[in-house]
Amino acid sequence: ISISEQTEETIEDLLSSLINLLQAEIATKHITMIVFIEILNVLHRLYFARSDLKTHVRILKIVDKIFHIVPSCSQITTTSNEDHLIPGESFLFASLELLVCVLISYYPHIAGDLQLGPIFQMKLSIKSNTDNNQINELILLNVKLLSQLITLCTTDEGLQALIPVILHLLLSSSFALLSTKTDEQKQLLSTINQLLDNIFSTTIDKNILYSTMITIINFRTNLINKGISDNGHFVQCLTSLIINSTSINLTDQCIDFYQKAFEDEQTETHIRVLQCLNQLFQCANxxxxxxxxxxFTPLLLNEIKKLNENQQQQEYIIEILIIFETLLAAVDSTLQSINQRIGKANKNDVEPLRIPLLIVGSKYDEFQKLEPEAKKTIIKTLRFLAFYHGATLLSYSEKQESVYLKSAIHHLLFDTNLPEKQPQIDYQKPLYIKSGSDTLEQVGPPPIPEYELGDLREQTPLAVWRAAYCKRFPQEVEKRDPSLMQDYGRDPQYADASIDAMREQKIAELQRYLTMKTRSRS
Incomplete structure (x- = not known):
């Protein structure tokens, strides 16, 4: 049946019937992936046969319905073609093809540097409809579906193919609509953030995250080089990516991106950059x-010195003060934690770490076999270290369960309370000394005779205790091959027969591959 020959009423009836079908229970039980692909292809043809926005919006709403029911369809099994975007055989390809064509038929310049094949190019036709509000509604729905598309992908190969294309289209769309109503800009930014959330909901490779980061950086850089401001829009996109990620680190390119954005004199951009810095200063990483x-702290201090009190720059001052409030809150929280961990100790006598420290004396069953004086020396030294650094100290043996070790780990990971138990400092019993509960008077002097203390030339308490410990337990300086420091896999200290055999096998495979590659080039 020729779609172009159908009346508007017939088309409306067909679309309504299709929606009813997708809402029925039969859809999730009996519709196969091939049927969904064919539905998307029919919708694609209908989209180019009809020019009214009402029909276009209905088409995208049907696609939205399909996206929601595909994961629960019992007759659908993912094939290798699914995530390799093969035309005619891949649900992901059929979906991407329709959504891309919808988007760039209204905004053809959005395609930009994307290498879209003829299967996309031949179907492009610039829409002449001038109802901007309806077009923006259509585009917002389209980019929402694009952001959802990667949640239907199940392999790294598919993600590597989809994410750069979808991210480029979303960034381009958001730039195209930067001049529209603020609410629509917020929806677009929310959609991009949702894409980033969707990325992190997948088992994504770290390289894809870096690729995503570079795409955002390059996109904004190209705009700035053309003299076009993004109002800080893409700085917020990159910030969302960094805040949500737990596996990526800042690259020099990323630092340079933020520094250039910080120097941007456009008011809205500068305010948004300051807001992003405030978010990053609270980053979990x-x-x-x-x-x-x-x-950025020196840059912020330098900037606030130069600001005047005119209305525009008052906004900058407010945002910078909010950032310093965040920094002070972090410092205050750290100081409270440190004060709690050192207890009543004189602050001149200790050097607490900024993060909580747990010292575990493992192999307690072996420790018990040592002579009493050796045990006293070890215990006193560990107690001093724990006191000096604000640490919790306890003993542990695999041969006997330790409630205190579990409690201490839970305390560090989940901020639970440590058991309220009197410190156990007897060297003949398992140690348990909660941070802040020991004192320098209870620890006593270093474990060597008083007449030998005068011979020590160390200047700090930590160095004195180290020297005292080394007198009782002389340290052996091992002469090691410097080359082992460059390749720990060859170090006999870490030898493991099965791992070493596998390593040799992989090195041999790599060598054969490099040899074949060299021959093919020559």
């Missing part, structure tokens, strides 16, 4: 947070 704080 400590290395990212500390590196950005180290770089």
């Amino acid at each position: 400590i290395s990212i947070r500390n590196r950005l704080i180290q770089i």
Whole structure:
């Protein structure tokens, strides 16, 4: 049946019937992937046969319905073709083809640098409809579906193919609509953030995350080089990516991106960059947070010195003060934690770490076999280290269960309370000393005779205790092959027969591959 020959009323009836079918129980029990692919192909042909926006929106709503029921369909099994985007055989390809064509038929310049094949190019036709509000509604629905598409992908290969294309289209769409109503811009930014959330809901490879980061950086850089401002829109996109990720680190390219954005004099961009910095200063990734704080705190201090009190720059001052409030809250929280861990100790006598420390004396059953004086020396030294660094100290043996070890680990991971038990400091019993509960007077002097203390030339308490311990237990300086430091796999200290055999096998395979590659080039 020729779609182009059907009346608007017939088309409406067909679409309504299709929606009813997809809502019925039979859809999830009996419809196969081939049927869904054919439905998408029919909708694709209908889209280009009809020019009214009402029909176009109905088509996308049907696609939305299909996306929601596909994961629960009992007759659907993912094939290898699914995630390799094979035309005519892949549900992902059929979906992407329809959504891409819808998007770039209204905004053809959005395709940009994408290498779209003829199967896309031959179907493009610029829509002349001038109802911008309806078009924006259509585009917002389209980009929402694009962001959902990767949740239907099940392999890294499929994700690597989909994410760069979808992210480019979303960024391009958001740029195309930057001049539209603020609410629509917020919806677009929300959609991009949803895409990033969807990325993290998959078992995604770290390389894909870096690729996503580079795509955002390059997109904004190209706009800026053309003299076009993004109002900080894509700075927020990159910030969302970094905040949500637990496996990526900041690259020099990323640092440079934020520094250039910070120097942007456009008011809206500068305010959004400051807001993003505030979010990053609260990032769960400590290395990212500390590196950005180290770089941008001097810049923020320098900027606030130069600001005047006109209305525009008052907005900058407010955002910078909010950032410093975040920093002070973090410092205050850290100081409270440190004070709690050192107890009543004189702050001049200790050097607590900024993060909680747990010292575990393992192999307690072996420790019990040592002579009493050796045990006293080890216990006193460990107690001093725990006191000096604000640590919790306990003994542990695999041969006897330790409630305190489990409690201490739960305390560090989930901030639960440690058992309220009197410190166990007797060297003949298992140790348990909660941070802040020991004192320097109880620990006593270093474990060597007083007349030998005068011979020590160390300047700090930690160095004195180290020297005292080394007098009782002289340390052996091992002469090691410097080359082992470059390749720990050859170090006999870490030898493991099965792992070493597998390593040799992989090295041999790599060598054969490199040899074949060299021959093929020559």
